[in-house]
Amino acid sequence: MVSIPTSEGVAERRETESGALARGLTVLSRLHEAARPLSLQEIADSVGLPTTTCHRLLQSLDQAGYVYREGALYCPTPRAACPLPLEHPLNRLRRDTAPLMRELQERHGPSVLLIAFLGNHRVTVDSVAGSYSVAPYFDTNVSAPLHASVSGKILLSDRTPEQRDLLLGPEPFAARTELTIRDRSVLYAELEQVHQRGWATNENENVMGISAVGTRLAAPSGRALGAIVLTGPSRFFCNGNEAMRDDLRQASELLNTTSHAVRAMSQFLGI
Incomplete structure (x- = not known):
């Protein structure tokens, strides 16, 4: 039997997605502010999130091309550090x-x-x-x-x-x-x-x-x-x-x- 999502369920999912987006942007902002590679623990401490949550966010940012790993450290990619084209x-x-x-x-x-x-x-x-x-x-x-x-x-x-x-x-x-x-x-x-x-x-x-x-x-x-x-x-x-x-x-x-x-x-x- 196909379940039809309720309006409450859709709203809850959207709220969860928007919350994840906001947290991901906060993580990216901390990497920019630090101006150096950061460890998972440093990022988690600076944004006030559990390391498990922070790790999931960093994985998503990595897959989207906004961060990369240098050993145990995380860095912003050129796409994140310089988002505007030269002719902007x-x-x-x-x-x-x-x-x-x-x-x-x-x-x-x-x-x-x-x-x-x-x-x-x-x-x-x-x-x-x-x-x-x-x-x-x-x-x-x-x-x-x-x-x-x-x-x-x-x-x-x-x-x-x-x-x-x-x-x-x-x-x-x-x-x-x-x-x-x-x-x-x-x-x-x-x-x-x-x-x-x-x-x-x-x-x-x-x-x-x-x-x-x-x-x-x-x-x-x-x-x-x-x-x-x-x-x-x-x-x-x-x-x-x-x-x-x-x-x-x-x-x-x-x-x-x-x-x-x-x-x-x-x-x-x-x-």
Whole structure:
């Protein structure tokens, strides 16, 4: 007799499969973060799973071509470590922007970041470290608050007031420093200026002693697809940021008008 799966059984199976997928992605993420081969026990300890469960997940990832074994250690394959093709719009944008970023860093001193907007998410596509003693660390996923960062303000300036409300939540906004803008009306007034002029600043608003200025990268439609940002110790900005703004604007305008990667990014993002 053929058994017909119930809706409850199908839902349970889907929940189990989605849970396994999430755990597998977590395992893969740990391998990326470690930046070295890991043993089964190290992976299990880092993700908080039993070794038997972790072993099954690693076997599935191995069969799918995302990890390989080096003796008793596990490593991500090229498919996992470098998933984007060389001609992907993000890689093309990185290559087009690299010479401009190096020139900006050498001329002004702070670190330079190329940030792309994937929906409401921000990703660091490339960086050039600044000329100062403390080595900066920039994560791929940009987690700085939207209301207290240059990339966040540029992203918000490209959204409607209703969309901003959903992204920011209720006021007063969280204070990162005593200079963080916490009032909605004050922030929205600044965002309108950012939208009109194409650049934004962060003067000790996220971390005391760290400032930034950046300009918008725009699709042919005018929508923001990312930003180029100069950021570093506030001493670099003590005489104002007008020269930085001018050079950043020139770099952004050059990319916006001549880079095929910018057009490819706009198609990739659907904007």
